[in-house]
Amino acid sequence: MNYQKSVLPICQIIGYKNAGKTTLMEQLIGYFTSRQWKVGAIKHHGHGGEPDYQPGTDSQRHYEAGATISGVQGESQLQLTLRDDGSLENVLDFYRLLDLDMLFMEGYKKEDYPKIVILKDEKDVELLNLSNVIAVGLWNNEMRAFTKYPTFSMHKIEQSLSQLATVITTHLDFKC
């Protein structure tokens, strides 16, 4: 069965553990969502293995019995567990089926999508060698010297959101 998938503009948020990725994701998602964008989010489970779930729930039992997809519908949210081959492309294929305006991807630093990189310490500077960096978040303003990319302060994300949004929308591929 063929279907046309939508083009899905993707922005990655990169940083080492506790750099503030999730906080930045929250702020950016909130910014675009409040402007009526339909935003998706994806992250990789940090510790290997499977994301936490509630073992023994009915939907887990359905999944463990072999269901390709198992879901529970609540009042305003649907929770799904899908068998996955572990490839990001498989996940993106799925997200592309939905009518999203953009996707924020926390992590997956080996991918090639436009990236906002967060530097916490000097040792994080190697992250600037990643492909397609479009902006850099800094906890220490002195580290501005390390990069020619546009920078913003991780202490003042909210004040930078508007400019960050401009950088993002400039770099992402928004073909209709």
Added chain:
Amino acid sequence: MNYQKSVLPICQIIGYKNAGKTTLMEQLIGYFTSRQWKVGAIKHHGHGGEPDYQPGTDSQRHYEAGATISGVQGESQLQLTLRDDGSLENVLDFYRLLDLDMLFMEGYKKEDYPKIVILKDEKDVELLNLSNVIAVGLWNNEMRAFTKYPTFSMHKIEQSLSQLATVITTHLDFKC
């Protein structure tokens, strides 16, 4: 963006609390899955409100920040939380996007899809008035007298799976 959705044959599993719906779902899902069918499963969260989730996890924070869909990718499973308008049709539209061979639906008794009804006590007999009943699971064999639909014993589901599968595939709409 238009896309052709696949036809999704649906079988409902109906019964009151503790009637054995999830056990029957597990057995049927396992039966079809072991024969290489791609099977989906859906149930309604029983107590109102939202299904249990892990509050405070990164992906929940993404969701609470406004993401339409928030996901965590593990080694072999993808867990997603989607905003939902609470209608079953919205959920089914989503499942229809996937390449499934059939969907088992636990509950949703007001819907009109083919149903396997489980009777635990005599008071459950009113469930036989639902539309589109195709088979009846019984805990008490004497209750066979209450119905002219094909019956099977809930004590011996495994032995009945093959005939149940025939009943299901006969009644479901498997247009290609």
